[in-house]
Amino acid sequence: MISRETLKTPQDVLAVLKAGLALCQQDLYQFNLSGLELQKANFHRATLIRANLSQADLSAADLSAADLRGADLSQAILRDANLLSACLYRVDLSGADLRGAILTGTKLLGAKYNSQTLFPEGFAYKSSGAIGPNANLNGAQLNTANLRNADLQGASLLGAYLGGADLTLANLQGARLSQADLRTAWLAGAYLRNTRLNGANLAGADLRAADMTGVEFEKLESIAGADFTQVQGLSDEMRSRLLSQPAQELDTPHALTRRTTRASLESVSIKI
Known part of the structure; x- marks a missing residue:
């Protein structure tokens, strides 16, 4: 497992991903990853509490069972991402693109969305506990x-x-x-x-x-x-x-x- 000491900056995270390594179970509490290219990154069971992922490209990323409580995912690209059993309590999903994402068992209580947020087709987001229009x-x-x-x-x-x-x-x-x-x-x-x-x-x-x-x-x-x-x-x-x-x-x-x-x-x- 990669040590916390080697992950002090967003550049460290990108270097790990470029090397083909996973970030499973990593502690990325309050990390600023805003706007980064994180396609297909493996964040399985990672701690991303209050992380800034606004405008990040997380297409096809593995965020299954990740802890994203209070994270900023506004305008993030999450197309085809795996959010199976992820915790998204009070996450900001304003303008996020979640089309094709796996949201089975995802905890969305208190997550905020707006009219620009795009959910997977058929997903009952209005009754998911998330906060937004209708x-x-x-x-x-x-x-x-x-x-x-x-x-x-x-x-x-x-x-x-x-x-x-x-x-x-x-x-x-x-x-x-x-x-x-x-x-x-x-x-x-x-x-x-x-x-x-x-x-x-x-x-x-x-x-x-x-x-x-x-x-x-x-x-x-x-x-x-x-x-x-x-x-x-x-x-x-x-x-x-x-x-x-x-x-x-x-x-x-x-x-x-x-x-x-x-x-x-x-x-x-x-x-x-």
């Missing part, structure tokens, strides 16, 4: 997840646990968040057009400058301490409904901004 994430445990800029348009997040999650600037257009737990979630600048929020808990949520045009809700579980400062698209009817919540909730300050929910709503410009 994903089925009902009841998902996503507390404190980093979903900044995530593309979740049309996703189903009924009853999902998103407490403390970072959804700053996320695209949640048309998403279903009824009964979701969004306590202390960061939703600043989020795109919430036509999102369904009935029964959601927004206590302590940061919604500053979010676009709430067409948001649907009859009743919210709580908005205590939520900050709606500079929210866009709020109709008079919607604001009145929010201001009909219990006074105790409305007069609770947001933990960070110290602005009460009532004050943040009263400062919002109403959509005519």
